[in-house]
Amino acid sequence: MTTETLARPNPTPDPERSLRGATPPPGRTSDRVFQVVTLAAGLLVLVVLALIVVATASQARAWFNAEGLSSIFSSNWDPAHHHFGAFGLLYGTLLVSFIALLFAVPTSVGIALFVTEVAPRRVRRPIVYTIDLLAAVPSVVFGLWALAELIAPLSHIYQSVSSATSGVPLLGTLFANPSGSGEAFMTAGIVVAIMITPIVTAITREVFVTCPASQKEAALALGATRWEMIRGAVFPHGRSGVVSAVMIGFGRAVGETIAVALIIGSSPRLTANIFGTGDTMASIIANEFGDASGTWRSALIGLGLVLLVLTVIIGIIARTVLARADRRLGIVAR
Amino acid sequence: MILRTRLLRRAVVSTLTLGLVAAGYAGIAGAATVQKGQPKLPAATLNGSGSTLTEAFLQQVIAEFKTVQPNVTVNYGAGGSGKGRQDFVAGVVQFGASDAPYGAGQALPSKPFDYIPTIVSPVAVTFNVTGVKSLKLDAPTIAGIFDGTTTTWNDPTIKALNPKVNLPSQKISICRRSDSSGTTQNFTTYLTLAAGPKWTLGEGPTVNWPASAVGNNGNTAVASCVKSTAGGVGYNDFSDAQAAALKMASVKNASGVYIAPSVATATAALVGVKLLPDLTYNPINTKAKGGYPITSPTWLLVYSTQSDAATGNAVKAFLTYIEDNSTKLAPQVGYAAIPSSFQKAALSAIAKIQVG
Amino acid sequence: MSVVTAPAGGALLRSRPGAKGRKARNHAATALIVVAVLVALIPLVAVIGFVISRGGSVFGWQFLTQDIPVLDRDIGGGMLPAIVGTLIITGGAAAMAVPLGVLGAIYLNEYGQRRRLARVIRFLSEVMTGVPSIVMGLFIYVVWVLHFKNETAFAGSLALACLMLPIVIRTSEEILRLVPHELREGSYALGSRKVRTIRTVVLPHAAPGIVSGVLLAVARAAGETAPLLFTIGFVTSTNTSLFHGPTTALSYQIFHNATSPFVGAQDRAYGAALTLILLVFLFTALARLVTTIYTRRTSASSGA
Numbered sequence A: 001m002t003t004e005t006l007a008r009p010n011p012t013p014d015p016e017r018s019l020r021g022a023t024p025p026p027g028r029t030s031d032r033v034f035q036v037v038t039l040a041a042g043l044l045v046l047v048v049l050a051l052i053v054v055a056t057a058s059q060a061r062a063w064f065n066a067e068g069l070s071s072i073f074s075s076n077w078d079p080a081h082h083h084f085g086a087f088g089l090l091y092g093t094l095l096v097s098f099i100a101l102l103f104a105v106p107t108s109v110g111i112a113l114f115v116t117e118v119a120p121r122r123v124r125r126p127i128v129y130t131i132d133l134l135a136a137v138p139s140v141v142f143g144l145w146a147l148a149e150l151i152a153p154l155s156h157i158y159q160s161v162s163s164a165t166s167g168v169p170l171l172g173t174l175f176a177n178p179s180g181s182g183e184a185f186m187t188a189g190i191v192v193a194i195m196i197t198p199i200v201t202a203i204t205r206e207v208f209v210t211c212p213a214s215q216k217e218a219a220l221a222l223g224a225t226r227w228e229m230i231r232g233a234v235f236p237h238g239r240s241g242v243v244s245a246v247m248i249g250f251g252r253a254v255g256e257t258i259a260v261a262l263i264i265g266s267s268p269r270l271t272a273n274i275f276g277t278g279d280t281m282a283s284i285i286a287n288e289f290g291d292a293s294g295t296w297r298s299a300l301i302g303l304g305l306v307l308l309v310l311t312v313i314i315g316i317i318a319r320t321v322l323a324r325a326d327r328r329l330g331i332v333a334r
Numbered sequence B: 001m002i003l004r005t006r007l008l009r010r011a012v013v014s015t016l017t018l019g020l021v022a023a024g025y026a027g028i029a030g031a032a033t034v035q036k037g038q039p040k041l042p043a044a045t046l047n048g049s050g051s052t053l054t055e056a057f058l059q060q061v062i063a064e065f066k067t068v069q070p071n072v073t074v075n076y077g078a079g080g081s082g083k084g085r086q087d088f089v090a091g092v093v094q095f096g097a098s099d100a101p102y103g104a105g106q107a108l109p110s111k112p113f114d115y116i117p118t119i120v121s122p123v124a125v126t127f128n129v130t131g132v133k134s135l136k137l138d139a140p141t142i143a144g145i146f147d148g149t150t151t152t153w154n155d156p157t158i159k160a161l162n163p164k165v166n167l168p169s170q171k172i173s174i175c176r177r178s179d180s181s182g183t184t185q186n187f188t189t190y191l192t193l194a195a196g197p198k199w200t201l202g203e204g205p206t207v208n209w210p211a212s213a214v215g216n217n218g219n220t221a222v223a224s225c226v227k228s229t230a231g232g233v234g235y236n237d238f239s240d241a242q243a244a245a246l247k248m249a250s251v252k253n254a255s256g257v258y259i260a261p262s263v264a265t266a267t268a269a270l271v272g273v274k275l276l277p278d279l280t281y282n283p284i285n286t287k288a289k290g291g292y293p294i295t296s297p298t299w300l301l302v303y304s305t306q307s308d309a310a311t312g313n314a315v316k317a318f319l320t321y322i323e324d325n326s327t328k329l330a331p332q333v334g335y336a337a338i339p340s341s342f343q344k345a346a347l348s349a350i351a352k353i354q355v356g
Numbered sequence C: 001m002s003v004v005t006a007p008a009g010g011a012l013l014r015s016r017p018g019a020k021g022r023k024a025r026n027h028a029a030t031a032l033i034v035v036a037v038l039v040a041l042i043p044l045v046a047v048i049g050f051v052i053s054r055g056g057s058v059f060g061w062q063f064l065t066q067d068i069p070v071l072d073r074d075i076g077g078g079m080l081p082a083i084v085g086t087l088i089i090t091g092g093a094a095a096m097a098v099p100l101g102v103l104g105a106i107y108l109n110e111y112g113q114r115r116r117l118a119r120v121i122r123f124l125s126e127v128m129t130g131v132p133s134i135v136m137g138l139f140i141y142v143v144w145v146l147h148f149k150n151e152t153a154f155a156g157s158l159a160l161a162c163l164m165l166p167i168v169i170r171t172s173e174e175i176l177r178l179v180p181h182e183l184r185e186g187s188y189a190l191g192s193r194k195v196r197t198i199r200t201v202v203l204p205h206a207a208p209g210i211v212s213g214v215l216l217a218v219a220r221a222a223g224e225t226a227p228l229l230f231t232i233g234f235v236t237s238t239n240t241s242l243f244h245g246p247t248t249a250l251s252y253q254i255f256h257n258a259t260s261p262f263v264g265a266q267d268r269a270y271g272a273a274l275t276l277i278l279l280v281f282l283f284t285a286l287a288r289l290v291t292t293i294y295t296r297r298t299s300a301s302s303g304a
Helices: A028-067 A069-073 A087-118 A121-136 A139-165 A169-174 A185-209 A213-221 A226-255 A258-263 A281-291 A294-329 B006-033 B055-068 B081-090 B139-146 B156-161 B182-198 B219-228 B238-243 B263-269 B309-333 B340-351 C010-015 C019-056 C061-065 C080-112 C116-128 C133-148 C153-178 C181-189 C194-222 C250-258 C263-301
Strands: B044-050 B072-079 B095-098 B113-128 B173-177 B214-216 B232-237 B250-252 B295-303
Touching: A028 A069, A028 A294, A028 C080, A028 C116, A028 C133, A028 C153, A028 C194, A069 A087, A087 A121, A087 A185, A087 A226, A087 A281, A087 A294, A087 C019, A121 A185, A121 C019, A121 C263, A139 A169, A139 A185, A139 A258, A139 C019, A139 C250, A139 C263, A185 A226, A185 A258, A185 C019, A213 A226, A226 A294, A226 C019, A226 C133, A258 A281, A258 C250, A281 A294, A281 C133, A294 C116, A294 C133, B044 B081, B044 B309, B055 B072, B055 B113, B055 B238, B055 B309, B072 B081, B072 B309, B081 B095, B081 B182, B081 B295, B095 B309, B113 B182, B113 B219, B113 B238, B113 B263, B113 B309, B113 B340, B139 B156, B139 B173, B139 B182, B139 B232, B139 B250, B173 B182, B173 B219, B182 B232, B182 B295, B214 B219, B219 B232, B219 B238, B232 B238, B263 B295, B295 B309, B309 B340, C019 C263, C061 C080, C061 C263, C080 C116, C080 C153, C080 C194, C080 C250, C080 C263, C116 C153, C133 C153, C153 C194, C181 C194, C194 C263, C250 C263
Parallel strands: B044 B072, B044 B095, B173 B214, B173 B232
Antiparallel strands: B095 B295, B113 B232, B113 B295
């Protein structure tokens, strides 16, 4: 290809400078071309994201025109009468995600602590690999498993808990009207919790690993038990990292579509009965989009846009928190 | 090899002749199940979508048609009558399947098209109640169940119609369709016609079901929902309900008789039903004596002019095959064929489709 | 009294006031932590056990090579069209996302570095990995399927490529960052231009890591259902074309059959789930294998 010129060594990673007046070294155009090509590839991400926003927004316009932005806060989703209030779906998404985080965060923190503090060294890598296997199982397989094995026993549990707590002031309303088949907000929350555990664990684990050994050893030297050491040294150090992990898990939970679509019962509504059926934004799109037309389809695309905006906002908050935590720790952000 | 004796030669010749004649008969007999004089069509792909009510019938027909026209691939993606009507308008499919004609407020196809009637199917009211093997229901009671006012199975309204049945106090769980469904449309039309003021949710491809009703995508999913929910009730095409071994209620028809859904009672429902010039008809809440009152019609949608020759000829062959063979194939999968007068009208409409 | 296993604190702990409470809390905490691990492992074992036991009964050579029965309620048949569909769709997506993603990562790490545009791209790629896959499916439906009026494997590939692109960029950039700078400087010192350096020094060094990242992204894409729902249509016979005609995929078939009341359809769903899991685990295991070889090689070569 090009001839190797025995030029002087370049001190900085920018060999583009050429001697003034001399003929440009061979291969300079190919360098420029390559730079442009890679820049274009990088820009593609921006282009795709922008296109997604533009395309969904334009298709959703019919919905906004028909009902206005306030439709996001109306809970009347009634395609039969052309009412497309999204609030019930937004509520369902948030409720399922909240239940999922409630189960997943303590579990993930526990696993991360196990792997970084408690487990013998040889067990650590296998455990990490096994938990990551959970991330490899596709969402649809979780949905299939839940439909076949989980909803039947859960429906019995819901019935028992519901009858046991009927009449109790707060819990009674929360657990009233359990779904007959076991398809419910709670069921979806449990399955989503299983699915987001690997990512939350992975991020939390990375954060805990960066805790300086000196701090941990100091705590132990002062007579702390392991738990006290964790509370005193690991947790304060990793606090914002855990927050970031929770946000990322939240973002994943919000976007979970297929498993939820199979087990939530597809009844969009605003209700406090977490053992009852419901619906989320992502799963209603999956279930109803195929045959929706006109304003209905536009409303579903609008839900997709709301979902996109929600996950982008959550993602930005999560990365910003993580970046700030990194900066505080002295990890230089790129 | 020399055929020495005359006897041996005669034996060989007669065996050969017999063989040729037998082969000829087999060929002709085989051709009889093909359209008369219809040669093998060149390769073509037909895509269709729509009604899940008629899905099992279309699947059966597609499998049989493949043996007759092996070069034509027919793909049917179901998705609900609303999707079928819509995909047909958008031109994404070559034929649509819908249990109801285009209605007010729906986008119509821009080019002339035909409704091709194929079969009818009873819409069964399926239930899964502990210890209950049979139920008699009338329209007002069904309305009360599906609009959420009747909440338990031992409700007095249900008890009144079924005095001898031991109804438990199980909660009623409604399984309904979440997609734009022709089955929903016909079911709610029936309730509007027969239950009068008792049914307030209206009629259409989708209605505003009670909040706790579980939505399902497609007829088979409703069947699955009823099957797996203790105390579940739903509305299903007879074919899926039967194949899933679900219990079905006997519904009181316009003559006051409780009729169980079956191929025979669906056929009986068509007695006296008139076929309109555009080949639509309405057997819902039929006046026919032994007819099942919730018998759903269904049509295939096809454009009257086909631009592509291969696809056009394939579509015509496919539709003709359905009309010629539905009387035989439909009952095999739990559907009832339409009267031969309907079939004749359909065949003449198909023949009028212009290709190329 | 049992000996506290926490290092260094044991002797002091036994004699201090409130020691019993602190020890109890420590034990309780350890117990909860172990419970957390079990709680996470139980569903994994349950799901995999379920798929193997139910899917295993239908799985076999016949299942892998037969067409899907046209009638849902029929028993038997196989998932060949879905397997072929998954491979073609995912392959098409990888063919688009991998080159573009690696090139984008090269830009971010070799050219853009700390510049503002690169930071924006990096940030947004990160954010985009969290966008729900159904939004990608909606996007491609609106922009491609409606426009060209057909559902094809390629539309599905586009949707999956949108999904894979940010993942590939992110993981590739991480790997490129790990390439020691001395190697680059040595190449420049010998008079190589940047392109040649990237081509002959950086990429070969980063290749195993990038390959591993790509395999993981492919594994994830193969398991996706939502982007395919409105883009690939539905068939029961094998379609080997990327650009013509609808097709089907393992994930889609599982979703379609999951809500069926028919035993035959359910069995095929379990078999498809087993096939899909085997496929995904195969890619994941390959990725881990490549990483292990990579780390062994770099630790061996970096003067161990």
